[in-house]
Amino acid sequence: xxxxSLLKLEGDPLITAASRRLDMPRRDFLQFxxxxxxxxxxxxxxxxxxxxxxxxxxxxxxxxxxxxxxxxCSESMLRAEHPTLERLILDVISLDYHETLFAAAxxxxxxxxxxxxxxxxxxxxxxxxxxxxxxxGGIYCKVxxxxxxxxxxxxxxxxxxxxxxxxxxxxxxxxxTDPNPTGSSGVAAVLGKPVVTIPGCPPxxxxxxxxxVHFLTFGSLPPVDDLGRPRFAYxxxxxxxxxxxxxxxxxxxxxxxxxxxxxRGYCLYKLGCxxxxxxxxxxxVLFGDAGAxxxxxxxxxxxxxxxxxxxxxxxxxxxxxxxxxxxxxxxYPRIVEDKGVGATLGSAALLxxxxxxxxxxxxxxxxxxxxSHKAEEAERARLAREKEELRDGQ
Amino acid sequence: xxxxxxxxxxxxxxxxxxxxxxVCGVLIAIMASVVVVRLFFGLASVTNLNxxxxxxIWVVGDVFIGSALACGGFSVALLVYIFNxxxxxxxVRPALLGSLFGYTLAGAAITFDLGRWWNFWHIFWPxxxxxxxxxxxxxxxxxxxxxxxxxxxSPVFLEKLxxxxxxxxxxxxxxxxxxxxxxxxxxxxxxxxxxxxxxGDQVSxxxxxxxxxxxxxxxxxxxxxxxxxxxxxxxxxxYRRQIEVPLLxxxxxxxxxxxxxxxxxxxxxxxxxxxxxxxxRLNFVALSFWVENLSFVAPFFLIGTAEARRNPARLFLAxxxxxxxxxxxxxxxFLIGFDTGPGWSYFPSVPELLVTLGIFAAxxxxxxxxxxxxxxxxxxxxxALPARG
Numbered sequence: 029x030x031x032x033s034l035l036k037l038e039g040d041p042l043i044t045a046a047s048r049r050l051d052m053p054r055r056d057f058l059q060f061x062x063x064x065x066x067x068x069x070x071x072x073x074x075x076x077x078x079x080x081x082x083x084x085x086x087x088x089x090x091x092x093x094x095x096x097x098x099x100x101c102s103e104s105m106l107r108a109e110h111p112t113l114e115r116l117i118l119d120v121i122s123l124d125y126h127e128t129l130f131a132a133a134x135x136x137x138x139x140x141x142x143x144x145x146x147x148x149x150x151x152x153x154x155x156x157x158x159x160x161x162x163x164x165g166g167i168y169c170k171v172x173x174x175x176x177x178x179x180x181x182x183x184x185x186x187x188x189x190x191x192x193x194x195x196x197x198x199x200x201x202x203x204x205t206d207p208n209p210t211g212s213s214g215v216a217a218v219l220g221k222p223v224v225t226i227p228g229c230p231p232x233x234x235x236x237x238x239x240x241v242h243f244l245t246f247g248s249l250p251p252v253d254d255l256g257r258p259r260f261a262y263x264x265x266x267x268x269x270x271x272x273x274x275x276x277x278x279x280x281x282x283x284x285x286x287x288x289x290x291x292r293g294y295c296l297y298k299l300g301c302x303x304x305x306x307x308x309x310x311x312x313v314l315f316g317d318a319g320a321x322x323x324x325x326x327x328x329x330x331x332x333x334x335x336x337x338x339x340x341x342x343x344x345x346x347x348x349x350x351x352x353x354x355x356x357x358x359x360y361p362r363i364v365e366d367k368g369v370g371a372t373l374g375s376a377a378l379l380x381x382x383x384x385x386x387x388x389x390x391x392x393x394x395x396x397x398x399x400s401h402k403a404e405e406a407e408r409a410r411l412a413r414e415k416e417e418l419r420d421g422q
Numbered sequence: 423x424x425x426x427x428x429x430x431x432x433x434x435x436x437x438x439x440x441x442x443x444x445v446c447g448v449l450i451a452i453m454a455s456v457v458v459v460r461l462f463f464g465l466a467s468v469t470n471l472n473x474x475x476x477x478x479i480w481v482v483g484d485v486f487i488g489s490a491l492a493c494g495g496f497s498v499a500l501l502v503y504i505f506n507x508x509x510x511x512x513x514v515r516p517a518l519l520g521s522l523f524g525y526t527l528a529g530a531a532i533t534f535d536l537g538r539w540w541n542f543w544h545i546f547w548p549x550x551x552x553x554x555x556x557x558x559x560x561x562x563x564x565x566x567x568x569x570x571x572x573x574x575x576s577p578v579f580l581e582k583l584x585x586x587x588x589x590x591x592x593x594x595x596x597x598x599x600x601x602x603x604x605x606x607x608x609x610x611x612x613x614x615x616x617x618x619x620x621x622g623d624q625v626s627x628x629x630x631x632x633x634x635x636x637x638x639x640x641x642x643x644x645x646x647x648x649x650x651x652x653x654x655x656x657x658x659x660x661y662r663r664q665i666e667v668p669l670l671x672x673x674x675x676x677x678x679x680x681x682x683x684x685x686x687x688x689x690x691x692x693x694x695x696x697x698x699x700x701x702x703r704l705n706f707v708a709l710s711f712w713v714e715n716l717s718f719v720a721p722f723f724l725i726g727t728a729e730a731r732r733n734p735a736r737l738f739l740a741x742x743x744x745x746x747x748x749x750x751x752x753x754x755x756f757l758i759g760f761d762t763g764p765g766w767s768y769f770p771s772v773p774e775l776l777v778t779l780g781i782f783a784a785x786x787x788x789x790x791x792x793x794x795x796x797x798x799x800x801x802x803x804x805x806a807l808p809a810r811g
Binding site: 365366367368369370371372374375376378379382390393394395396397398400401 | 472473474475665732733735738739742765766767768769772774775776779
């Protein structure tokens with residue numbers, strides 16, 4: 029990481045060669061590298077290191093295994109609409125084994141895997157796509173006569189880094205939905221050690237690419253959370269950066285698909301959007317490089333929480349999310365708050381009447397008590413006088 | 423009855439239907455209907471409460487004032503059991519009865535004032551306790567005190583039901599509850615003052631002071647004696663009974679002593695804090711301050727001499743003056759001298775006033791019912807006149 033200025037790389041022959049190889053203008057290539065560095069949350073100057081690494085370093089050998097899955101993760105990486113990204117992926121990494129992209133078949137393909145593993149022993153990256161069935165000895169998924177468990181363990185033994193791509197490989201994903209007849213599990217569970225996971229169904233290709241580029245540039249995988257997800261991509265709730273968040277805070281919700289609120293782009297929380305309990309960078313990175321609004325919530329589709337174990341494929345789609353930060357209130361404060369009503373004729377009159385009645389009653393009682401006291405005193409005086417007279421008489 | 427002659431309490435007897443109970447019944451029915459509306463349609467549907475004045479006549483009137491007026495039981499028990507003045511014992515039961523109703527209804531009234539009243543049980547659930555809250559201290563303490571008071575008062579019911587064995591057993595442990603019945607009100611009557619302390623400078627300097635807990639505690643004790651004077655005179659007048667002047671006379675003397683202590687503390691505090699000049703401004707708050715404090719001084723002129731204290735009319739008026747002063751102390755602190763900022767105002771609405779009126783009517787009705795049917799008031803010697811009221 030000698031160079032820390034992207035501008036100084038403008039005339040670098042390596043960069044020129046790389047951009048020619050990728051069939052993209054030199055400026056676009058540098059811009060792409062800067063974007064990757066920014067996505068990873070790397071400090072200033074790291075963009076140059078990324079560009080140098082992408083242009084000059086030997087591409088890491090990648091063994092890509094497929095198990096219980098739909099190949100959606102690979103598809104999202106190789107969308108035909110975006111050839112540049114596809115070229116980039118195939119150029120940044122040396123994809124030595126990928127069951128669905130291979131021209132080779134059968135023993136030839138398996139041989140290619142073994143050769144690549146032997147040649148890059150301890151240096152290749154193992155990518156696992158799809159869940160691994162564990163019930164009945166893992167017989168529900170076999171490739172070349174080997175179960176998924178055996179293949180994973182064999183390939184993981186000498187890998188420099190292991191990446192579980194997609195929700196299936198991360199924790200079991202859709203195949204592990206109850207009752208989970210094949211005992212689908214994630215890579216980490218099968219290997220018994222933590223691996224980097226890029227959950228999503230499909231995950232954002234940039235999150236995978238940025239992870240690989242980090243490995244390429246710095247020789248290590250990026251920092252991850254306790255579920256193995258890279259922090260740069262999965263540290264914030266979708267809810268936090270959602271473009272519809274203002275509607276949530278203001279209490280404007282779509283209640284039914286196609287209703288007035290839905291057409292106006294209100295918050296989808298009450299349609300079951302799982303954004304408030306799902307960690308992913310979807311609202312900031314978006315999908316498909318097609319511009320603003322191109323992600324599920326942006327298109328009016330509630331998030332299903334595909335990156336979050338226990339939410340995606342577990343909670344019903346229409347079910348209300350458990351809001352991780354702030355619960356929406358039942359009622360919202362009024363914009364103009366009443367500052368109170370002073371005395372009205374009725375209330376003042378009632379209070380005065382009660383006070384008057386109390387005062388009148390008290391006066392009556394006091395008078396009666398006074399009169400009886402006076403009478404008693406008079407009686408006492410009379411008795412005393414009589415006693416006096418009696419004594420005088422004696 | 424005469425002093426030194428320990429008369430056993432006995433039910434007064436007589437009809438429960440007369441003009442007074444009828445008026446009480448109507449007021450209670452009106453209160454009940456307003457409360458139903460409030461419980462279903464919210465506070466805004468019946469009260470004038472707002473964000474500036476979140477405590478209105480229900481809290482200040484029914485709880486702060488209601489519970490202070492209900493300190494008769496505590497004040498007399500303090501005298502009888504702590505200062506060992508057994509001669510006042512005949513006053514304990516009637517005073518305790520007033521306290522019982524005052525507190526029980528204050529506890530009920532606070533439920534109407536809770537925004538989300540269906541969550542009222544949270545205060546009793548350990549998971550919800552906020553042990554740093556003065557409100558929690560007051561709520562827990564008052565609840566406990568209501569329970570303790572019902573136990574303290576239960577011999578009355580046991581005697582009526584003829585459960586003499588249970589009565590004997592209870593009397594062996596009753597001292598615990600009597601002790602609690604003195605400690606608990608001292609705690610929360612002081613804390614009710616603390617509630618005003620935490621309101622900060624929204625409260626006029628005439629009523630905002632760090633010694634508010636002491637001020638409120640002393641005034642609650644004073645009001646307790648004032649209520650006993652008032653209650654005895656009204657009961658005697660309504661039931662055409664002899665007034666216990668030989669007891670009330672020395673009690674009134676004790677009252678004057680505590681009041682002198684109170685006034686010294688109150689004005690010394692005002693002078694030391696330099697707040698007294700506020701009382702010489704030409705405004706309603708200053709006027710209210712003087713009415714409050716002149717009510718505190720009035721008893722010295724009304725019943726200052728032993729001779730004057732023999733006149734029940736004077737004792738009665740002194741009782742009223744004492745109650746009025748305590749009521750105004752709380753009204754002034756929490757509503758009249760309470761300024762939450764420009765533009766905010768509060769005056770109780772008609773339904774709010776009707777509820778407060780209904781609460782006091784319920785207390786009067788309960789007092790009449792219990793004294794007529796249960797042994798509370800001392801037995802009258804000689805022929806009882808037909809009771810009225």
